[in-house]
Amino acid sequence: MDRTGLLTDRYELTMLDSWVRDGSVDEPAVFEAFARRLPEGRRYGVLGGLGRLLPMIERFTFDADEVAWLQEQGVVGEETAAYLRDFRFRGDIDAYREGDLYFPGSPVLTVSGTLGECVALETLVLSVLNHDAAIASAALRMVDAAGGRPLIEMGTRRTHEQAAIATARAAYLAGFGSTSNLAAGRDHGIPTVGTAAHAFTLAHATEEDAFRSQVAALGVGTTLLVDTYDIAEGIRTAVRVAGRELGAIRIDSGDLAEEAGKARALLDELGATSTKIVVTSDLDEFVIAALADAPIDGYGVGTRVATGSGHPTASMVYKLVEIAGRPVSKKSKDKISVGGRKLAWRRYDEAGLLVSEHFTAAPVVEVRRAQRGASKPPGADPRPVQIPVMRGGETVHAPTLDEIREFTAATLATLPSDARSVAAGAPYLTVTHLEEA
Amino acid sequence: MDRTGLLTDRYELTMLDSWVRDGSVDEPAVFEAFARRLPEGRRYGVLGGLGRLLPMIERFTFDADEVAWLQEQGVVGEETAAYLRDFRFRGDIDAYREGDLYFPGSPVLTVSGTLGECVALETLVLSVLNHDAAIASAALRMVDAAGGRPLIEMGTRRTHEQAAIATARAAYLAGFGSTSNLAAGRDHGIPTVGTAAHAFTLAHATEEDAFRSQVAALGVGTTLLVDTYDIAEGIRTAVRVAGRELGAIRIDSGDLAEEAGKARALLDELGATSTKIVVTSDLDEFVIAALADAPIDGYGVGTRVATGSGHPTASMVYKLVEIAGRPVSKKSKDKISVGGRKLAWRRYDEAGLLVSEHFTAAPVVEVRRAQRGASKPPGADPRPVQIPVMRGGETVHAPTLDEIREFTAATLATLPSDARSVAAGAPYLTVTHLEEA
Numbered sequence: 001m002d003r004t005g006l007l008t009d010r011y012e013l014t015m016l017d018s019w020v021r022d023g024s025v026d027e028p029a030v031f032e033a034f035a036r037r038l039p040e041g042r043r044y045g046v047l048g049g050l051g052r053l054l055p056m057i058e059r060f061t062f063d064a065d066e067v068a069w070l071q072e073q074g075v076v077g078e079e080t081a082a083y084l085r086d087f088r089f090r091g092d093i094d095a096y097r098e099g100d101l102y103f104p105g106s107p108v109l110t111v112s113g114t115l116g117e118c119v120a121l122e123t124l125v126l127s128v129l130n131h132d133a134a135i136a137s138a139a140l141r142m143v144d145a146a147g148g149r150p151l152i153e154m155g156t157r158r159t160h161e162q163a164a165i166a167t168a169r170a171a172y173l174a175g176f177g178s179t180s181n182l183a184a185g186r187d188h189g190i191p192t193v194g195t196a197a198h199a200f201t202l203a204h205a206t207e208e209d210a211f212r213s214q215v216a217a218l219g220v221g222t223t224l225l226v227d228t229y230d231i232a233e234g235i236r237t238a239v240r241v242a243g244r245e246l247g248a249i250r251i252d253s254g255d256l257a258e259e260a261g262k263a264r265a266l267l268d269e270l271g272a273t274s275t276k277i278v279v280t281s282d283l284d285e286f287v288i289a290a291l292a293d294a295p296i297d298g299y300g301v302g303t304r305v306a307t308g309s310g311h312p313t314a315s316m317v318y319k320l321v322e323i324a325g326r327p328v329s330k331k332s333k334d335k336i337s338v339g340g341r342k343l344a345w346r347r348y349d350e351a352g353l354l355v356s357e358h359f360t361a362a363p364v365v366e367v368r369r370a371q372r373g374a375s376k377p378p379g380a381d382p383r384p385v386q387i388p389v390m391r392g393g394e395t396v397h398a399p400t401l402d403e404i405r406e407f408t409a410a411t412l413a414t415l416p417s418d419a420r421s422v423a424a425g426a427p428y429l430t431v432t433h434l435e436e437a
Numbered sequence: 438m439d440r441t442g443l444l445t446d447r448y449e450l451t452m453l454d455s456w457v458r459d460g461s462v463d464e465p466a467v468f469e470a471f472a473r474r475l476p477e478g479r480r481y482g483v484l485g486g487l488g489r490l491l492p493m494i495e496r497f498t499f500d501a502d503e504v505a506w507l508q509e510q511g512v513v514g515e516e517t518a519a520y521l522r523d524f525r526f527r528g529d530i531d532a533y534r535e536g537d538l539y540f541p542g543s544p545v546l547t548v549s550g551t552l553g554e555c556v557a558l559e560t561l562v563l564s565v566l567n568h569d570a571a572i573a574s575a576a577l578r579m580v581d582a583a584g585g586r587p588l589i590e591m592g593t594r595r596t597h598e599q600a601a602i603a604t605a606r607a608a609y610l611a612g613f614g615s616t617s618n619l620a621a622g623r624d625h626g627i628p629t630v631g632t633a634a635h636a637f638t639l640a641h642a643t644e645e646d647a648f649r650s651q652v653a654a655l656g657v658g659t660t661l662l663v664d665t666y667d668i669a670e671g672i673r674t675a676v677r678v679a680g681r682e683l684g685a686i687r688i689d690s691g692d693l694a695e696e697a698g699k700a701r702a703l704l705d706e707l708g709a710t711s712t713k714i715v716v717t718s719d720l721d722e723f724v725i726a727a728l729a730d731a732p733i734d735g736y737g738v739g740t741r742v743a744t745g746s747g748h749p750t751a752s753m754v755y756k757l758v759e760i761a762g763r764p765v766s767k768k769s770k771d772k773i774s775v776g777g778r779k780l781a782w783r784r785y786d787e788a789g790l791l792v793s794e795h796f797t798a799a800p801v802v803e804v805r806r807a808q809r810g811a812s813k814p815p816g817a818d819p820r821p822v823q824i825p826v827m828r829g830g831e832t833v834h835a836p837t838l839d840e841i842r843e844f845t846a847a848t849l850a851t852l853p854s855d856a857r858s859v860a861a862g863a864p865y866l867t868v869t870h871l872e873e874a
Contacts, residue, residue: 004598006619006620006623007598007599007601007618007619007620008619008620009594009619009631010617010618010619010622010629010630011632011633012631012634013619014631014654015633015636015637015651017654017655018637018650018651018653018654018655019640019650021650021653024640024641024650027640031636056598069623073622075619119634119636122594122634124598126595127593127595127597127598127601128597128598130595130596131598131600154446156444156445156560157446157567157755158563158564158567159564159567159568159597159750160565160568160597160599160603161441161444161561161564161565162444162599163596163597163600164444164564180447180448181445181446181447182443182444182445182446182450182507183443183444185447185510186503186506192510194448194449194451196448196451196452196455197448197449197556198756199452199468199756200455202760203456203461203464203466203552203757203760203765213455213456214451214455216455217451217458218455303750306750307749307750312596312744313596313740313743313744318594320636320639323639323640328640329639
């Protein structure tokens with residue numbers, strides 16, 4: 001596995017260099033990551049990326065060549081070079097669970113350690129969380145709009161080749177059922193699926209030849225792409241070739257509701273009553289919601305999930321909130337820039353629906369006690385949101401992707417139905433600061 | 438260097454499997470990548486990513502474990518498994534130069550080889566070109582709007598950690614002067630720069646302490662961030678600490694034109710007449726154009742360059758255009774879906790401005806002749822656009838990033854001024870199909 005130390009903005013290391021020189025590098029510090037706002041119209045955000053981030057923090061080191069290069073470039077001096085050769089994050093991280101909801105000001109990640117080790121992580125923390133949260137947030141809206149119909153993530157060709165793997169992972173944890181991306185299948189165990197491209201049909205002399213070739217290779221359970229020429233003709237050919245047991249057809253063009261309706265009628269007429277209909281072509285949560293009444297069995301989503309449905313980055317920032325035990329805040333009087341380490345709490349109503357989120361400024365000892373549940377009777381409100389995910393530089397929370405996926409689904413169920421509409425609205429919650437818990 | 442074979446959609450390999458079974462896998466084929474459209478309002482696109490793509494195509498292989506996994510997952514059968522164990526792209530690629538302009542329908546990349554080897558590359562080709570062209574296209578508009586003032590790419594924290602490196606590269610080839618991303622500096626030789634974060638100031642007891650620490654580490658030529666508390670006070674403190682030789686100040690908030698004007702007046706009053714003013718904070722080509730008259734010496738651009746200024750992906754597709762010597766096209770009558778391999782040409786006026794782009798359908802022999810310049814007198818119009826970039830699987834065109842950057846600047850100069858405005862407009866050119874060259 002690769003080192004991640006250089007996935008960093010230059011100024012993190014020049015600041016570190018200043019702190020090594022002025023002696024403050026080992027001061028205890030606390031940084032928090034949070035989103036100042038949600039994208040316009042969104043009611044909630046979904047934390048993605050934590051499970052990718054923690055192993056990358058464990059690999060946040062610099063080898064001798066990298067340190068020599070940093071010196072040569074004038075980024076760091078000799079003393080900081082020595083510091084970096086030994087660098088390894090040895091601090092603690094508390095976080096919202098991956099897949100959990102967040103709102104403006106929710107302290108989703110809290111990094112405690114020395115000033116030097118906390119600042120070094122800033123860029124990596126934000127790259128991973130901003131990307132993966134943007135995808136997970138868009139994906140969960142799509143999953144919810146699909147109302148139980150399966151979704152296939154197929155955005156790989158629309159995003160950077162490595163971001164594509166993270167995209168598949170974030171979409172899956174949000175509830176997508178599968179991905180087209182083979183590396184994501186291999187690396188993360190996500191089910192992979194695929195049909196065929198128009199080129200496959202075009203490369204054969206006839207559509208029938210193409211379908212015969214595909215069925216010979218993949219069996220009658222496969223999905224045949226029927227819209228290269230005429231859709232009705234394509235469906236007739238597909239059923240003639242594969243029989244009534246044909247797994248599915250895919251439609252990638254036209255008015256999808258209308259074409260799906262016509263396709264269902266024709267498939268039924270041909271006796272292929274169990275053959276499923278999968279649609280693709282510029283789908284997003286809005287189109288999916290609008291297709292709720294069409295006889296569609298699955299959606300393939302590409303561009304719009306890989307680009308966060310119009311919002312390809314979350315607005316997370318990473319801020320110093322405590323240094324040497326004193327709270328720190330910028331001049332802003334905004335409540336969400338309040339200084340000091342924050343402990344987040346949520347209240348639920350009797351039906352289990354989320355009612356409010358607030359935070360209290362809390363020294364570390366209170367944080368530990370709350371996390372052990374010692375300060376409150378079990379199950380009583382308010383419930384703590386954060387959990388320990390890294391201690392002394394070692395990951396202590398590593399759920400499987402399927403566990404994260406189950407947690408995400410359970411968390412979504414704590415939102416009332418109006419907050420789950422795709423219609424534009426304000427953030428469902430305003431995270432408030434309570435002076436006393 | 439890592440293998441890239443699995444950075445692929447499952448259906449590419451299931452189609453390949455069908456073709457191995459039906460015997461057509463070794464048919465000669467030609468695929469082309471092109472954008473069907475530009476993002477709304479854009480006058481031109483910029484091809485990015487070619488220099489990243491070609492080495493990744495050379496590494497497009499599968500090791501024994503990967504092939505075994507593909508078999509286990511039912512993606513390929515035994516015969517295709519054997520095919521993949523030996524897989525290596527051995528075909529030819531012609532392309533527009535990296536950094537060149539493109540318009541809807543411009544055949545920016547032409548892949549010739551066997552059907553099997555061409556189809557296998559589809560996902561990787563599109564991931565790289567769609568990402569990097571989106572960044573380069575946005576970045577060149579920003580560079581042009583900045584009118585010679587230097588731009589710093591600092592979007593790393595707003596995008597996937599690996600996409601960030603490609604972002605820095607694409608921005609640099611479009612004319613950005615530097616990046617904050619250290620890995621991009623190391624991997625691509627891009628100059629890296631940085632200032633300091635608000636956290637740096639906040640971590641010190643006073644702003645003056647922070648500035649003293651930074652100047653001690655980085656010298657008086659550094660850039661001091663002056664807006665953590667009061668900007669005017671910050672500037673006075675900065676000049677008091679660093680002296681009149683202070684390199685630059687950075688302003689990251691407020692009305693940037695107004696703050697820059699006040700800052701310039703104050704710096705001049707303090708005798709720091711050569712101290713530069715750098716601004717950051719949600720800049721894009723529109724904001725940069727609006728700041729043209731403010732006394733600003735440089736721009737730091739983050740989110741908007743890393744997300745393609747509202748268009749994080751280009752709309753490139755990869756289409757089969759020729760199989761076994763016969764042209765192939767989909768049912769669409771759209772001119773840009775015309776079958777057959779395309780040879781692109783451009784005409785220029787006497788002032789060297791680009792006047793038109795068209796393509797002719799051409800067998801390979803004509804393509805070779807045109808590329809050698811043999812079919813036309815040297816320098817005469819129309820000039821061929823494509824060049825050979827890979828032959829027999831070996832890269833034959835590998836300019837340095839600085840060479841690409843120079844080419845991009847020269848190419849931009851072939852656009853008339855109205856096509857270079859940031860104002861919304863139609864694509865500058867409609868690429869036409871001429872039946873005869």
